[in-house]
Amino acid sequence: MSDFDGYTGIGWGESLLIHDILVCALIVLLSIFAYAFYTCYPLFEKMIHGVFAFKERQNLFDTPTRESVFFNIFMRFQALFLATVMLFWVFCRITGIQVRDIGQALILLNVLLIMLVCLYLLKRLLYYLYSSVFISKGKYKLLNTTYHTLLYLYGIFLYIPVWWLILDREHIMGALMLSAILFAIFRISAIYVTTRIFYDKNNGFLFLSLYLCAQEIVPLLFLYECLTYLHNVIESSILWQ
Secondary structure, three states: OOOOOOOOOEOHHHHHHHHHHHHHHHHHHHHHHHHHHHHOHHHHHHHHHOOOOOOOOOOOOOOOOHHHHHHHHHHHHHHHHHHHHHHHHHHHHHHOOOEOOHHHHHHHHHHHHHHHHHHHHHHHHHHHHHHHHHOOHHHHHHHHHHHHHHHHHHHHHOHHHHHHHHHOOOOHHHHHHHHHHHHHHHHHHHHHHHHHHHOOHHHHHHHHHHHHHHHHHHHHHHHHHHHHHHHHHHHHOOOOO
């Protein structure tokens, strides 16, 4: 890569414009997060205290207040949006896709965001079906709250590698490695929490087998197949050339 080249897979001139747009979007997102933290601090405190408390408690999604609705919607969007930004750069780097104008970048970002939203909904559906077989309705609510707590924390910590990636273009691999570590911690924590809530000695082996297949392998295969299909579409699309 020469001194006049930009990020692998993205032309330097366009990547600067994309970079500026993402910086503005992240500043807006961070400002809303600061407002959410200020106005919904009791929910943040409750969320942190309940991460590994495996007792049935009031669900953050059952409180019909304006603050709780705003809190849950924003925190989910924040995690998904930051994950989309990371996936965008990883996808462009690995595939070598050339984003030649800002319109292509925005289309790709929106497609990746929709893809992650579908993955999130798929995992929620699998959790619901899985819990209907193994556990009671009360424990499912506990799992739902704890899982989203982990998702929210994951989204908060994603600010670090995303800002690193945006501000430091010379140490990209460090940011990508950090994001991979955070994702691994998030998934391991989710596995631990789910096992603690669901596990029963009478169906232990069946539970672990089904869980690893349904919640860890199938969603990743879904994401991989979607990214592969997206890459093939872009490579064969005349409009992308």
